[in-house]
Amino acid sequence: MPTIAEKILSEKAGKEKIVEAGEIVECEVDYIMVNDVTGVPAFEVFEEFGRKRGEGMRKGKVVVIQDHYVPNKDVDSAEQAKALRDYARRYKIENYYEVGKEGSGICHQVMIEEGFAAPGRLIIGADSHTCSYGALGAFSTGIGSTEAAAAMATGRLWFKVPATQKFVIDGELRRYVMGKDIILHIIGDIGVSGSLYKSQEFYGTAIKNLCLSDRITISNMAVEAGAKAGIVPPDEKVFEFLRGRVRGEYRPVYADGKESEYEEVFEYDALDMVPTVAKPFSPDNTAPASELDVPIDQAYLGSCTNGRIEDLRIAAEILRGKQVSREVRMIVVPASKSVFEQALEEGLIQIFLTAGAFVCGPTCGACLGGYMGVLASGERCVSTTNRNFIGRMGHKDSEVYLANPAVVAASALEGRITDPMELLR
């Protein structure tokens, strides 16, 4: 009665017998994704491999996405992006995504929108949030540049089959409680090393009723608990999303539902979950938004965690006809060109602009303190991103508070961290 992780890894390792947690297997991967930060070192290692002329490059499996420091922040990042562009050209990588062009955006959003991510697939990416595609029933996980190079050359990579933890969230979620709050609640409960080396699977009526976007938020942050993957069994919502979008065939994989296969089972009541904030400097340092009274300087809506159209809609609903506090700079960054276009069409961008927010094109941007939206010493940002480590968004004495898009919008209006329910009173 294997878990989803065991089933996918067995199939990709070409084993008839199911491999079990703890075994080391070599698997054929479906796709290998690299971005502008991790891609250049990967191609450099590939060339060290003695493959200068590119023979053996599994280019159909390789996806190259410019997203972290584009448009370029300085000469060094410009050189890096140029080097990546040159490699993509030299190796004739067809799955190449350039700033502003069709299909472009933050790498994980692109992998999902462009139909690379699908149920049953094994996808590796040189970015830790590659685990996002678990929301579509894939086994996907972050790797380093050297591993990406090895997989580019061989199409394969070694994996230690992880033990799986099962998370069951039953019941109806309260208003303004989103996927972000579910995963922050879980990380607050089990800690940032609570799933170290493990795979997570998510079940329960609250997960079933969740839109795909919110499930992606949950899988995206699995790595913040140390997990290797965070998988939601795929259902009709996933199949519908993939219709006309997915590349090639796919086959959904399900666990057989025996609890004995799981290393641990965690059960939660959706009603116990509230809009939650992770305080500095760790994603497990959580508290209900309503219990905090923290003045903020910046509010950030975007990233692979919460930059999708559903996230922009809920924020716009709260901001509509109102003004962002004069003490707060609000920054809105749609996760992809396609999300940006959809937001324009729905009038959301105008709502943000009228409310006094700054809107810009898709980039990882402020999430990792890369360039735009960087914080000065002593400044605080409430952010829909995934990490609030020391100096993550700028100066080492700045602070990031992680929250859902509704909390970020409500906080932007009030100038301090705010539970959106307060605005309804």
Next chain:
Amino acid sequence: MRIWKFEHNVDTDQIIPAEYLTTGDAKKLAAHAFAKVRPEFPKEVKEGDVIVAGENFGCGSSREHAPRALLGAGIRCVIARSFARIFFRNSINIGLPLVEADVFDRIEEGDEIEINFEAGMIRNNTKKEEYRFKPLPEFMQKLLDSGGLINYIKKQR
């Protein structure tokens, strides 16, 4: 040899802040290692130094730049109670030795230690103590012995 002691959950943003991720060169990265949390580190670290930390060392980003920065700084080994998985794989794959051992409360900055990887033994010459650790699984030891993943694959062909 100097011991650099760190706490639990040392993340990759501490090891190498994101704004310096415009190169993959180990030496260049080393100049900014721990720049925000321990600015003296890049200036004072010496070839052969060892890092000792608590749980979940290297959590966060998949940036291979983190173990590369430590290798570039001359760090010979990181000893921690546990490691984040991507950091663990990256380190083994590029040849930075890691030791998973529960010695966080035993080894202090300033202690003089010796590590015997094969025997799975750390000797603390300052405290006159010995600590055992479980050597790496065979497959990973093979990777390290080959000089990392790329050389391992080359050998297999």
